[in-house]
Amino acid sequence: MNTARPAARRLLSSPQTMHAAVMSSFPKLLPTDTPASGGPRVLWRLDHTTRAEIVLHIVSPDRPDLTHLVEQAGWPAAAAADPADPGWQSRPYAPLLDRLSTGAHWAFRLTANPVHHARRKDDEPTKRTAHITPGHQMGWLLKRQETCGFRVLEKPDTKRLLPDGTTHTKQPHHGDRYELTVHNPRPLAFNKHHTTPPQTGRRPPVTLLTVTFDGRLEVTDPQALRRAMTQGIGKAKAYGCGLLTLAPLRSTGAEK
Structure with a gap:
């Protein structure tokens, strides 16, 4: 998370806003697909690894697409310069x-x-x-x-x-x-x-x-x-x- 960006600070200040952004990372997931309704469970956590670095971790049944988060709260120019590194990493669990x-x-x-x-x-x-x-x-x-x-x-x-x-x-x-x-x-x-x-x-x-x-x-x-x-x-x-x-x-x- 690029904490110098206003959108990042807005996400970090509200778990409700961050939750909505995380759930928007799954194209096939509808807003009504909640765990209470039988939908998949998506877990996330913010780790303050250093005083100036905050990392978002997500565990989910499907691979997320975090393009919107990189554009709003990451380093989109760096991601665009290296197609092999879109600004996040996904690995099978x-x-x-x-x-x-x-x-x-x-x-x-x-x-x-x-x-x-x-x-x-x-x-x-x-x-x-x-x-x-x-x-x-x-x-x-x-x-x-x-x-x-x-x-x-x-x-x-x-x-x-x-x-x-x-x-x-x-x-x-x-x-x-x-x-x-x-x-x-x-x-x-x-x-x-x-x-x-x-x-x-x-x-x-x-x-x-x-x-x-x-x-x-x-x-x-x-x-x-x-x-x-x-x-x-x-x-x-x-x-x-x-x-x-x-x-x-x-x-x-x-x-x-």
Whole structure:
């Protein structure tokens, strides 16, 4: 993403606008073809790889055509000068998914919207609420690791600051026990646009809190992990959350 361009800044400021741009990358996909209606699941994520570089990742059943995004928010002149490089790269996902095997270790990244349902008073209905503290955010992911087909690796005792890897408070922090970090918390607020006839009155903006998890995992159920990688984890998938990606670990002689 060329952050010097106004169109790029507009896309980056609104997950709703970015979602619409991503979904427009599939010529055969209609606006009504949503996962709720049986349409394909398209996942996307923005990675701030450096202070000045932002990369858009997309996982989809079909190959995308990102010409419009390059023209609006990329480097179209550079893409036009090299026909072999249209400004984005597409690769088949199946070879990676097929490599997943029980016991294999991988590095992973996930941007997610960790939430829980809570009520302030006993007579009130539960309300979806964001987890605020890193300890609770890590706990949210750890509760989902089994159903998602992986286990977050634990640090060896020699690398832990505390014997059991947790603090002894009312809000335990799991960060010293697991090969897991949580960073880049981003509170987001944006207006949700509708293609259906607008409702009367002004609707409140959509608010989200997203965080990014980096860590190491062991595959426990390859089929469940493939499902998590193609269907996403957690809520707010349309707004850049839920995409789990893997990378090979650096060889240390002890990794699988």
